[in-house]
Amino acid sequence: MATAQSEQVPATLPRAERPGMTDKQMLVNVRGLRFCHGDRCIFDGIDLDIQRGRITAIMGPSGTGKTTLLKLISGQLHADAGTVEVDGQTIQELSRDALYQLRIRMGMLFQSGALLTDLNVFENVAFPIREHAKLPESVLRKLVLIKLEAVGLRGAAALMPSQLSGGMARRVALARAIALDPMMIMYDEPFTGQDPISMGVLVSLIRQLNDASEMTSIIVSHDVTETTSIADYLYIIANGQIMAEGTPQEVAANESDWVRQFMQGEPDGPVHYHYPAQTLEQDLLQSVRH
Numbered sequence: 001m002a003t004a005q006s007e008q009v010p011a012t013l014p015r016a017e018r019p020g021m022t023d024k025q026m027l028v029n030v031r032g033l034r035f036c037h038g039d040r041c042i043f044d045g046i047d048l049d050i051q052r053g054r055i056t057a058i059m060g061p062s063g064t065g066k067t068t069l070l071k072l073i074s075g076q077l078h079a080d081a082g083t084v085e086v087d088g089q090t091i092q093e094l095s096r097d098a099l100y101q102l103r104i105r106m107g108m109l110f111q112s113g114a115l116l117t118d119l120n121v122f123e124n125v126a127f128p129i130r131e132h133a134k135l136p137e138s139v140l141r142k143l144v145l146i147k148l149e150a151v152g153l154r155g156a157a158a159l160m161p162s163q164l165s166g167g168m169a170r171r172v173a174l175a176r177a178i179a180l181d182p183m184m185i186m187y188d189e190p191f192t193g194q195d196p197i198s199m200g201v202l203v204s205l206i207r208q209l210n211d212a213s214e215m216t217s218i219i220v221s222h223d224v225t226e227t228t229s230i231a232d233y234l235y236i237i238a239n240g241q242i243m244a245e246g247t248p249q250e251v252a253a254n255e256s257d258w259v260r261q262f263m264q265g266e267p268d269g270p271v272h273y274h275y276p277a278q279t280l281e282q283d284l285l286q287s288v289r290h
């Protein structure tokens, strides 16, 4: 089996104990998930739970399948084996219509989630509401203004996307993602490309929105500092497996060299900085001979 990375990594680490936790407290249950692109397997039998009302972060090196996992949870991709259950419904067993209904209850904030450039901020946020709910214009207006207030941008309702900074645009996209009061929201790399102030604003917004509306949040990211500062629970994935899981404190205390290298951002360690090769001396001697 080919996996997402070829570096030497230890076998999957034991799952942390979560005493007293029942399946009902989990919004998402992933069991024995296997997913491959052709003969390249991204996941090879992983188990993972997302607890209701909490912020769970999925972290791992680039290309390990974090976005793929979100697509499997939202039903944009289907597992080759195993199950993905969301709010008691098994994604693979749902009809097209049932999946569509379930997806309306999942908010998504993708890195590339561009705003509609021809619509102003207000209309961008109103867009999913107009599409999925038939509300009188006066109610819709209040709803949109409440969502914009929640992200601190009520005053920007009349602006066009071209008049927004990158951080503001992401917050408008966030207001749009929560417009239909989803049961969960999935953030794919929410901090990428943000300056430190916008990053701080986003971090506290994600936490506030999660706590105020008892939403369940999943954050996919490789920004270790920001993500661990708000996550209640972390999964670290690599090579098609879960390398570590637990609260940020538990993962920080993990003794695996691999996990430590990832969490502390060390350039070299079990995950090599150098692509596998013969020694430099051998390569240099060969070039002399040629």
Ligand SMILES: Nc1ncnc2c1ncn2[C@@H]1O[C@H](COP(=O)(O)OP(=O)(O)OP(=O)(O)O)[C@@H](O)[C@H]1O
Pocket: 004, 037, 042, 060, 061, 062, 063, 064, 065, 066, 067, 068, 069, 222
């Ligand atoms: N349609 C596709 N066909 C074949 N391979 C794909 C396809 N989409 C993604 N991949 C591969 O699957 C792997 C996982 O991709 P994914 O985008 O889920 O990783 P990621 O962990 O989110 O990466 P990043 O942190 O860089 O965003 C990558 O190696 C990618 O090249």
